[in-house]
Amino acid sequence: MARALINVPQKVKSGQVIEIKTLISHIMETGFRHDNVGKPIPRNIITTFVARYNGEEIFRADLFPAIAANPFLSFHTVATESGTIEFEWTGDNGFHETGSAKITVE
């Protein structure tokens, strides 16, 4: 059961720099490990993260096997207008998770 936690300030002033924090549950299996009978454990990671502010892409990250389980990503942006910030994670085995947060700019 994948879950995502998103932390976006709800009410901000126009032009303010805000921090956006995201956390998603994922095992981030590297593909370099073997099980107890020596069989390789196939890679299973998140490969891409994208954030869009009212449809416009503001942040993108590529993820790799060295990134720990439950990736935590935080970044800053300038609050320009009220609306929705959408988040999208994609990965191996068709992994796809989305989330969104409303923001009010005064």
Add this chain to the structure above:
Amino acid sequence: MMSTQTRWVGEAKRAHHRGAGRVGMALRAFAHPTIVLLALCAPLLATEIPLDQRRSGYEDLGRDSKAMEDDDTANPATFWVLDGETIWNQKAGTANKSCADCHGDAAQSMKGVAARYPAFDERLGRPVDLEERINLERRDRQNAAPFKFESHDLLALTAYLGRQSRGMPIAEATDPRLKPFIARGRALFEQREGQINMSCAECHDDNWGRKLAGNIVPQAHPTGYPIYRLEWQSLGSLQRRLRNCIVGMRAESYEFGSPEFVALELFLMQRARGMTIETPGVRP
């Protein structure tokens, strides 16, 4: 609790005072060299941490790890807490009952419970920890199969219960029936074992705050369990953490759920009595 640093020196000092009161100078003169002798031996014996010098491992965390524990949306253990809430409300077993059907809102009914476990069980005649209590309830009330130790569901439910006691002080055990089990836990804590021939107390009582392989040796207070350990990339129980140290001493670990582990858990909780529950904690 004794106010002096070392138990053995403390005993000697008390004997000295008693002696001085009753028999006077002659015995004081006799007692004095005894104290010196015991004081010389003291570094070899376990030293209990004075209550006001106890500190949570949280205080030794870096800034980023502290921020992770402090903010629920940055603390990965929140995933387990949320899943625990789901399990709390889910009907299970042939009784088709959920935890909530009997206990209602966990924020009310489970407040403070994790702060007083392990607790004495009448029927079993021994203390049980929170994990075993959950499984006993599943068996007796829900007619459901027990959760496996360290399974996602058991950790989730334990974390959810622990979360209800966050900010509360660890309760002092008042049940006299727990006494021999606390003593057993203390004995295990102070007993040397394994190929390295070490005890828990040698690190966590005598050398806390110093470095072991570059890491600060903590005092080992179970204030945040189950914890999200960055090394594990997962949540883990106190028993898993104990197993970790025991294997590190190259000793044979006890089984999950064994009486030895529960005695150790009980002793550690009493050693940390009055300290604040942080569950779910984050550690490196």
